[in-house]
Amino acid sequence: MPLVKYSTPTDLKEARFTGGLLARRQQIALDTTIPATMAKTIETGRLDAFRLTWRPGQPKKPHVFWDSDTAKVLEGMAGALALRPDPALEAEYDRWVDLIVSAQQPDGYLNTHFTAVEPEKRFANLHDWHELYCCGHLIEAAVAGYTLLGKRKLLDCLCRYADYLVSYFGPGKHRGWPGHEEIELALMKLYRVTGKEQYLELAQYFVNDRGTEPHFFIEEEQTQAGGSWHCTQNQTHAPVRRQFTAEGHAVRAMYLFAGAADVAGATDDQELLQACEAVFENVRTRRMYITGGLGSCFAGERFTTDYDLSNGAMMYAESCASIALVFFCQRMLNLTGEEKYADVLERTLFNGVLAGISLSGDRFFYTNYLEVDENLCCYNDGSPVRKEWFDCSCCPTNFARFLTQMQQYVFSVGDTELRLHLPVDVEIRHQFANGMVARLAVTGGYPYHGKVSIAVLEDGEYTLSLRLPGWCRNAVVEVNGERVYAGAGGKYLPLTRKWSKGDCLTLGLEMPGEFIRCNSKVTTNAGRVAVMRGPVVYCVESRGLSGEVRNFLVDTDRPPELAPAPEGLPSDAPALRLFGQLEQPDETEELYFVGRPRCAPCTALAIPYALWNNCGPTNMAVWLRTTGASA
Amino acid sequence: MPLVKYSTPTDLKEARFTGGLLARRQQIALDTTIPATMAKTIETGRLDAFRLTWRPGQPKKPHVFWDSDTAKVLEGMAGALALRPDPALEAEYDRWVDLIVSAQQPDGYLNTHFTAVEPEKRFANLHDWHELYCCGHLIEAAVAGYTLLGKRKLLDCLCRYADYLVSYFGPGKHRGWPGHEEIELALMKLYRVTGKEQYLELAQYFVNDRGTEPHFFIEEEQTQAGGSWHCTQNQTHAPVRRQFTAEGHAVRAMYLFAGAADVAGATDDQELLQACEAVFENVRTRRMYITGGLGSCFAGERFTTDYDLSNGAMMYAESCASIALVFFCQRMLNLTGEEKYADVLERTLFNGVLAGISLSGDRFFYTNYLEVDENLCCYNDGSPVRKEWFDCSCCPTNFARFLTQMQQYVFSVGDTELRLHLPVDVEIRHQFANGMVARLAVTGGYPYHGKVSIAVLEDGEYTLSLRLPGWCRNAVVEVNGERVYAGAGGKYLPLTRKWSKGDCLTLGLEMPGEFIRCNSKVTTNAGRVAVMRGPVVYCVESRGLSGEVRNFLVDTDRPPELAPAPEGLPSDAPALRLFGQLEQPDETEELYFVGRPRCAPCTALAIPYALWNNCGPTNMAVWLRTTGASA
DSSP states (O other): OOSOOOBOOSOGGGEEEOSHHHHHHHHHIIIIIHHHHHHHHHHTTTTGGGGOOOOTTOSSOOOTTHHHHHHHHHHHHHHHHHHSOOHHHHHHHHHHHHHHHHTOOTTSOOOSIIIIIOGGGTTSOTTTSOHHHHHHHHHHHHHHHHHHHOOOHHHHHHHHHHHHHHHHBSTTSBOOOOSSOOHHHHHHHHHHHHOOHHHHHHHHHHHHHTTOSSOHHHHTTSSOTTOHHHHHHTTOSSOGGGOOSOOSBHHHHHHHHHHHHHHHHHTTOHHHHHHHHHHHHHHHHHSBOTTSOBOSBTTTTBOOSTTOOOOSTTOOOBHHHHHHHHHHHHHHHHHHOOHHHHHHHHHIIIIIIGGGBOTTSSOBOSBOOSEEOTTSOOTTTSSOOOBSOOSSOHHHHHHHHHHTTGGGGSEEEOSSEEEESOOOSEEEEEEOTTSOEEEEEEESOTTTOOEEEEEEOSOEEEEEEEEEOTTOSOEEEEETTEEEEEEOOSEEEEEEEEEOTTOEEEEEEOOOEEEEEEOTTSGGGTTEEEEEETTEEEEEESTTSSSOGGGEEEOTTSOOEEEOOOTTSOTTSOEEEEEEEEEOOOSSOOSEEESOOOEEEEEEEEEEGGGTTSSSOOOEESSEEESSTTO | OOSOOOBOOSOGGGEEEOSHHHHHHHHHIIIIIHHHHHHHHHHTTTTGGGGOOOOTTOSSOOOTTHHHHHHHHHHHHHHHHHHSOOHHHHHHHHHHHHHHHHTOOTTSOOOSIIIIIOGGGTTSOTTTSOHHHHHHHHHHHHHHHHHHHOOOHHHHHHHHHHHHHHHHBSTTSBOOOOSSOOHHHHHHHHHHHHOOHHHHHHHHHHHHHTTOSSOHHHHTTSSOTTOHHHHHHTTOSSOGGGOOSOOSBHHHHHHHHHHHHHHHHHTTOHHHHHHHHHHHHHHHHHSBOTTSOBOSBTTTTBOOSTTOOOOSTTOOOBHHHHHHHHHHHHHHHHHHOOHHHHHHHHHIIIIIIGGGBOTTSSOBOSBOOSEEOTTSOOTTTSSOOOBSOOSSOHHHHHHHHHHTTGGGGSEEEOSSEEEEOOOOSEEEEEEOTTSOEEEEEEESOTTTOOEEEEEEOSOEEEEEEEEEOTTOSOEEEEETTEEEEEEOOSEEEEEEEEEOTTOEEEEEEOOOEEEEEEOTTSGGGTTEEEEEETTEEEEEESTTSSSOGGGEEEOTTSOOEEEOOOTTSOTTSOEEEEEEEEEOOOSSOOSEEESOOOEEEEEEEEEEGGGTTSSSOOOEESSEEESSTTO
16 A cells, blocks of 8 residues: 555646635735735845855845745745736746856856855855755745746756755765755655656655764764754754654754655655654644644744643744644645644644735734733744744745645545545646546635535546544535535545536535633643634734733633624634623732732624734734633 | 931841741751852862963863852851851861962952963953953952951952952043943942942942943944843943843842942932832832742843743743842842832742752752743753752852851841841841940741740840831731730831830731732733742642642632641741642643533642742642632
């Protein structure tokens, strides 16, 4: 039985959003995020860095990670062009590609910093200098340009660079591990579109050599021997296949294990897959915020220990880490077919990822706090307001490429099976290897609404597997009015039929607003509840409350009631009215005192977490106090 | 009206503990802490550093802060000898002094690192290299040796060093600010015992020049211009007299303002005093843990923002910071006579300070967490277990000198007034300038017990001012059986009498176990209570509970009940029995779930916070969840 069970079609045009949340967010990306990040890439000198004309003393010195930003925006441009032809954008795309390709050295090497600034330091410090990370992002951009637009120029260029890496790194050649992983999953993409085994072998080398003895970073003298913090920080504390917990820098860890999952699948490496599964389970059950945010500590932007998930000033939950978790989930879902991966994927996508970008499409969070209060010091980036750009601008550029390609998470396919992961409003057309075509129109407004209709648009015989989400306790599936399933979620429901044009399926996912508790080992959430409806995590902003959210106590005996979205937020995203008490501000200025706070009845409007901070600065909380801690 | 209202007698032998908490802790210091820290000082090479024989390549290279550790232990040895003559210890004391003095350079300079290791870098980096900090601690040790033991050798030596500083720093000479303050309060001590104005003037210079423009640390090129974090970190973001909040490194801030208060008092500088008062109020009402711990963030060991007082992994509350707060309080109490300074002093002494050292006297906390759980990552120093020593061992050495001299906090005097701050078990003998003698025996077991007896042991006419603590809502004072006061605390009660031998006063301080709430702006404590009895903060250890303290919910409708101290803890320290519920551990391994935790009735034994972690490793919490958050 092959390790890889399902695959995501290479041609992302097989799914096209037709309305609702993801269509809206993608439209904003096309209209705003892509132009905004392109402008920043140009304005900051990141694009012109490829001219290689920087000289000492000049401004805009190419930074070691700049190429990755340019590559990610370029990948986003490819995604945008695939969704909506735009001659001006395409011309600009071609200009960027020409510029990038022009910077390639005769031996295939391609990096602005280590060509224009410190050419003598090529591959001298893999631990710190993001060289292979930049290469990985250029490869991803090249693969996107080829698969989405059919453009080969950048792909050929990056193949030459990859060939150079193949000639340089590996057994019998130079040892080397990237300090910031990314090259692994990129080489696997390159392998898949080119079929060239050497890219698979190099990815395999990077995954398999990492963390083995002798320790390359100690040999490279970038890490002190015994510096366990540094080793865990970049996942070199043990061979990758001996890593069973998520450690260190969250983005790096997820990029690594996404790449490792690719390698495991392509090489039928059961042992490596088991490590991936263990790391995922550690994330899912111990180290993941309810939003799919990852990284409990701003210092090191990293995982810490099991159940250490504080909500405020300390936390990180970098936007890129949630995006990376989606990558990892997608690969594991295809490898195993297990529904739990889709649960984490959609939790992360609808909450942790989308919170990172404003509704306007041009403001970004680096850190995604679950609690914001003016009395909490935000240690890493000052006030929690989305910003246009960052010196280290990985998050904005990640959104540029993520949002324009997120239709890839809607479904996967097997030989004669189409697995619908996200029943969002979408049109799907997939042709199986046997020639049979699945063509479907999904509507209903998921994830904000739970009544999904699936219209069959073309005759065909295949298995349509509907995901019944793990959060759903009561799912009902009907085919042409006939009930074929009623029960709990947490699985895929395979429906094998000769489907006819005009067939209609309905998927009813009961989706009440609910109070969610946290494992009490997470001390910070003890006695608190979060509010979810389906896969959507809610929060309460102080804005609109008659007091501060820190003083609001929700009465968990009164279920949340659906309410219209407040002004300024998309009207299809229902709010939830919560009932409870508001503690009255202390009249004393004392810090510590004897006495009981007075309370008054109060309602609060909870909104989807991904939409917070779109109507002006405000305090906010996901985990709410309750009127009775044990009630 | 002079700025300085009261003073602490120079001769600490005027008060002598006779029993109870402070006597016990001091006895442990004599028996264990002093020998243990002496041994470590020798073993680590800190003492032998004064031989100036270190050569490149050898181990035990004198570190820039080593001299301060040796000085603090030496100061502790002087304190110990004053309490209990010990010829062997005295010989060792003299040997240390000889060794230290032998390292003095012909020009008076005295520093092991910048003589033996980097002589060319003398005063080259005041920002980072602790040179003046080391000098300050040597001065403090010298003053203690002189005032407690009458030994002049080290004092004369440090006067020569101070004279050298006077010739080097100041207006028209070199500018300079210490990166780590300490020299200011030390020079003020030297000024007080020698009467030499130049030491006052140099202290005044260090306080008044600090933070003025042009910014010395920018001139010194140790701080980036505009690096506001660095400027606040060492209190150079504004002139000291324009600082009204407690910023940056907590120990540095408190040492600075202790010295600034000294300078304000000695120079009748009302403006400087107002800055000290503002900083103190900011600490007291916004930035102080309930234990008197200071510093909410391990990164920078620093103050953060108002009401940012998280309890666990993030916090610092360095033992030295609480010790420094006691220093600051003592000075402000003498300057102003206001009772609130004594409140913070005793809160800090009985809780934040004493928690930092084990009952065995040879184990120390650097960080004093208010919440410990195995699921919280302790970012700064790993597991929360007291340790014998640290590479940077400021805390253990601070205990060596603090514990042997803490009788200085018991009372202050005015012209004909004795103000009893801490009614602990103590014998006091003070002779006023007019020849009148106050001789008193205080008993009752304070702070663990609230019925204090004060026996007059000698005839005399003076004002005895009894402190009625701010935490006490019902204080009763009787003189020879006659009630002279009944009412709330928060003041001093002056009793002017011709006192006769055999007079007996009783001070009844009602001291119920109480639930304390925190200003709700401290989001982390919202809905939680702490338990105090008098000035003593309690905590609950998981050890002894049938579950984890994170799952214990206290019922605040049931007052704490006195209970015998648990085995292993001093029998005079009552425990408090709390009633409530214990949440049953989740049966699911899920991180997030729908459902309500089951509860079962449960009692918990709270013990004084200062005694926690003396019976083996355990989880612990000061701020407890409640059965009803709004009840």
